[in-house]
Amino acid sequence: MEQARAPEITLGPVLFHWPAAFMRDFYARIADEAPVSAVYVGEVVCSKRSPFLDPHIPEIVERLQRAGKKVVLSSLAEVVLPREREMMSALCRLQNCEIEINDAAGTYFRAGSPHRIGQYFNLYNERTLEVLVRGGATHVTLPCELPRGSVASMAARARELGVGVEVQVFGRAPLALSARCYHARAHGRVKDNCQFVCGDDTDGMNLKTIDGESLLTVNGVQTLSHPYLCLIAELPDLIASGVNAMRLSPHMLNMVEVASIFDETLHRRMAPDAALSRLRAIVGAPGLMNGFWHQQPGGIYVM
Amino acid sequence: MAPLSGALQRLLARLARKIATDNPSVFDRIGPHVATRFIIDPVNLPIVLYLEPRREAPVLRAYLRSNAPQSDAQIAASLWQLMRMIDGEEDGDAMFFSRDLKVSGNTEAVVALRNALDDLDRPLAEQAAAQFGAVGRGALALARHIAARKPFRGAQP
Amino acid sequence: MIKPDLVCPAGTPAALRDAVDAGADCVYCGFQNATNARNFPGLNFTPDELDRGIAYAHARGAKVLVALNTFPPAGKFELWRQAVDGAVARGADALIVADIGVASYAAEAHPDTRLHLSVQASASSPEAIKYYCREFGVRRVVLPRILTIPEIKAIAQAIPCEIEAFIFGNHGLMLEGRCSLTNYVTGQSTNMDGVCSPAADVKFEPLPDGGMASRLGGHMLDCFGAGDKAGYPTLCKGRYVAPCRSEPYYAFEEPLSLNLAPMLADLIHAGVHAFKIEGRQRSRAYVQKVVAAFREAIDDVSDGRAPRVADLIGLTEGQKQTEGAYKSKRWR
Numbered sequence: 001m002e003q004a005r006a007p008e009i010t011l012g013p014v015l016f017h018w019p020a021a022f023m024r025d026f027y028a029r030i031a032d033e034a035p036v037s038a039v040y041v042g043e044v045v046c047s048k049r050s051p052f053l054d055p056h057i058p059e060i061v062e063r064l065q066r067a068g069k070k071v072v073l074s075s076l077a078e079v080v081l082p083r084e085r086e087m088m089s090a091l092c093r094l095q096n097c098e099i100e101i102n103d104a105a106g107t108y109f110r111a112g113s114p115h116r117i118g119q120y121f122n123l124y125n126e127r128t129l130e131v132l133v134r135g136g137a138t139h140v141t142l143p144c145e146l147p148r149g150s151v152a153s154m155a156a157r158a159r160e161l162g163v164g165v166e167v168q169v170f171g172r173a174p175l176a177l178s179a180r181c182y183h184a185r186a187h188g189r190v191k192d193n194c195q196f197v198c199g200d201d202t203d204g205m206n207l208k209t210i211d212g213e214s215l216l217t218v219n220g221v222q223t224l225s226h227p228y229l230c231l232i233a234e235l236p237d238l239i240a241s242g243v244n245a246m247r248l249s250p251h252m253l254n255m256v257e258v259a260s261i262f263d264e265t266l267h268r269r270m271a272p273d274a275a276l277s278r279l280r281a282i283v284g285a286p287g288l289m290n291g292f293w294h295q296q297p298g299g300i301y302v303m
Numbered sequence: 304m305a306p307l308s309g310a311l312q313r314l315l316a317r318l319a320r321k322i323a324t325d326n327p328s329v330f331d332r333i334g335p336h337v338a339t340r341f342i343i344d345p346v347n348l349p350i351v352l353y354l355e356p357r358r359e360a361p362v363l364r365a366y367l368r369s370n371a372p373q374s375d376a377q378i379a380a381s382l383w384q385l386m387r388m389i390d391g392e393e394d395g396d397a398m399f400f401s402r403d404l405k406v407s408g409n410t411e412a413v414v415a416l417r418n419a420l421d422d423l424d425r426p427l428a429e430q431a432a433a434q435f436g437a438v439g440r441g442a443l444a445l446a447r448h449i450a451a452r453k454p455f456r457g458a459q460p
Numbered sequence: 461m462i463k464p465d466l467v468c469p470a471g472t473p474a475a476l477r478d479a480v481d482a483g484a485d486c487v488y489c490g491f492q493n494a495t496n497a498r499n500f501p502g503l504n505f506t507p508d509e510l511d512r513g514i515a516y517a518h519a520r521g522a523k524v525l526v527a528l529n530t531f532p533p534a535g536k537f538e539l540w541r542q543a544v545d546g547a548v549a550r551g552a553d554a555l556i557v558a559d560i561g562v563a564s565y566a567a568e569a570h571p572d573t574r575l576h577l578s579v580q581a582s583a584s585s586p587e588a589i590k591y592y593c594r595e596f597g598v599r600r601v602v603l604p605r606i607l608t609i610p611e612i613k614a615i616a617q618a619i620p621c622e623i624e625a626f627i628f629g630n631h632g633l634m635l636e637g638r639c640s641l642t643n644y645v646t647g648q649s650t651n652m653d654g655v656c657s658p659a660a661d662v663k664f665e666p667l668p669d670g671g672m673a674s675r676l677g678g679h680m681l682d683c684f685g686a687g688d689k690a691g692y693p694t695l696c697k698g699r700y701v702a703p704c705r706s707e708p709y710y711a712f713e714e715p716l717s718l719n720l721a722p723m724l725a726d727l728i729h730a731g732v733h734a735f736k737i738e739g740r741q742r743s744r745a746y747v748q749k750v751v752a753a754f755r756e757a758i759d760d761v762s763d764g765r766a767p768r769v770a771d772l773i774g775l776t777e778g779q780k781q782t783e784g785a786y787k788s789k790r791w792r
Contacts, residue, residue, distance in 0.1 A: 080607070124652065145649055145652075209700060213680070223712075
């Protein structure tokens with residue numbers, strides 16, 4: 001059994017196709033200013049984007065580590081093509097760094113060696129957790145649709161097994177993945193000649209219903225929520241459930257400020273109400289959602 | 304809201320009771336929707352059927368469309384399509400995709416009823432016809448013949 | 461050459477008998493609860509109905525596969541454990557599982573029972589498939605509907621288990637088992653509750669022009685003109701407005717169905733061991749027509765004849781069909 005640790009704040013992988021130069025600056029600022037203890041780096045959504053980010057990863061990792069952050073290399077949520085399988089295989093051979101696995105191809109390659117399980121991996125129950133821990137998992141991020149009661153059961157078992165449990169507490173919720181690129185489709189293209197049009201929408205492309213309601217966000221092959229998932233009011237509940245890492249998913253917002261609000265709230269220097277108001281102001285029109293946690297429609301905010 | 308009177312209503316009531324007695328499992332599939340009020344609307348006839356699939360006391364009545372009672376769920380298609388669906392000859396989803404079948408109100412109740420009827424061992428229309436002997440079978444054949452004449456003359460509201 | 465099994469859906473006992481009578485080699489079905497991914501009102505089997513269904517199938521040389529292809533949320537595993545035990549006790553020929561925990565339980569408690577990996581596990585690479593083979597002794601994988609024939613062939617050569625491929629039915633777009641769209645708007649989870657667009661949350665509204673609007677959880681999915689063909693009322697088949705488009709469009713996919721009738725021989729040469737027809741939510745009429753048509757087509761192909769396939773377009777979603785990803789990478 002592991003000692004109960006103080007909950008930490010983590011920064012999940014960037015889900016969008018941001019320019020590499022911007023990405024470097026983003027992580028430099030995170031390194032210097034954001035009160036997060038761990039940062040997940042790497043392309044998760046689309047393997048076609050990887051060549052843009054990959055050359056800069058060593059520098060980004062070094063920069064973050066120099067600032068005292070733990071760095072975890074995250075990986076593709078969808079592994080289908082030969083180049084994607086190669087990428088997974090290569091990542092899983094790295095023995096001197098922490099990696100996060102989002103697909104069963106990773107658990108195949110990485111069997112027996114330590115790794116983290118990411119939120120795209122279908123990890124819903126204690127028995128699955130036990131199997132994954134036997135295979136080398138040391139820390140898991142739960143799917144964001146898992147409700148409070150199940151998270152608590154998972155966290156209890158995870159504590160017995162001595163593994164960390166992480167939950168996404170901020171950022172648009174990942175809802176679906178596809179083999180088809182919906183960004184390319186919107187522009188009358190297909191994935192193979194997408195011309196990286198997803199890069200034009202730095203927080204994803206808005207989809208409205210025919211009657212004008214903003215409902216979904218397209219990010220290449222991924223579909224996200226329109227509102228931003230936000231569990232700041234639920235932090236005490238999360239901690240009581242035994243969750244020991246709170247993930248912020250990066251957006252084109254002031255992520256340093258977002259992280260600071262979570263940090264202040266976690267250390268009781270800011271009241272949850274005040275924190276909620278500030279996050280509402282930062283996010284603006286799309287608003288917030290917390291329905292999954294409360295076993296309600298995921299997109300709503302339960303007060 | 305008074306239903307049509309006379310022989311047709313007595314026939315429908317008897318039919319509902321008989322089908323309920325012969326196919327008790329149908330109510331397990333309908334589940335919580337046994338208290339739902341359905342309107343089955345053959346759009347090319349002047350009447351609609353009102354159904355409450357209650358296990359002990361099922362209600363099946365005919366109304367003039369202009370006089371139809373309140374309901375929770377509505378299923379509308381031509382008589383021909385409805386009979387083919389109930390007979391298990393046509394797929395409800397396919398009728399919905401082609402827009403020949405229209406559903407409104409409580410969608411779950413409609414799905415439950417459709418699935419329950421689909422599990423009947425003998426098509427409903429045949430059970431009905433058998434209930435009324437040779438006359439019933441003759442009537443069924445006639446009804447199918449009429450229903451197959453598309454469009455049915457003089458019945459559109 | 462392998463003669464593939466024809467694997468057919470059954471939402472009710474009557475549909476199971478119809479599928480067997482129409483020539484199914486295997487029928488798949490599920491219990492009346494969240495343990496399967498078609499947990500719809502009025503559908504599925506009680507334990508006793510499964511008993512009788514298996515007896516009917518076995519007496520006619522057909523097999524019954526029980527779908528236990530959802531993901532038990534922590535704290536609720538017992539229902540899935542009972543379903544696994546119940547299906548095995550009643551003589552199921554295989555269990556179709558998706559969750560690692562369920563697979564692990566089944567493999568441990570019933571080592572002699574065949575495990576098939578559901579499409580809900582979304583195992584789309586040789587390594588992902590080999591993970592399940594290695595850990596749980598999976599004997600067959602149901603491949604996601606996103607692969608081309610050359611990709612299927614490559615997978616077949618790299619894995620130690622059989623392949624089952626969808627040949628007809630609903631054309632799933634999102635990676636199956638990794639979609640929370642329904643939960644996002646209804647509070648019911650596809651993975652945990654076995655529902656996709658639950659009917660209780662679906663509303664069809666007549667429009668003044670004779671058209672129809674469909675909604676899920678209050679959110680508009682689509683507006684159909686009086687003569688437009690319709691699809692299932694799911695978020696992934698809805699029409700939306702995007703900044704780069706002047707008109708509402710099918711952002712994910714138009715309503716259409718998969719039909720691989722013209723490619724059966726190619727699939728066999730690629731190494732597919734079983735052909736699967738989607739549609740446990742469909743009626744007996746669908747089961748009878750589709751199963752009979754593909755029985756004839758598979759027999760034709762196996763005997764070296766050009767397959768005759770009855771016209772099934774009338775049964776398809778949106779009354780349109782596609783060979784989807786199987787035909788070309790351009791689908792992506």
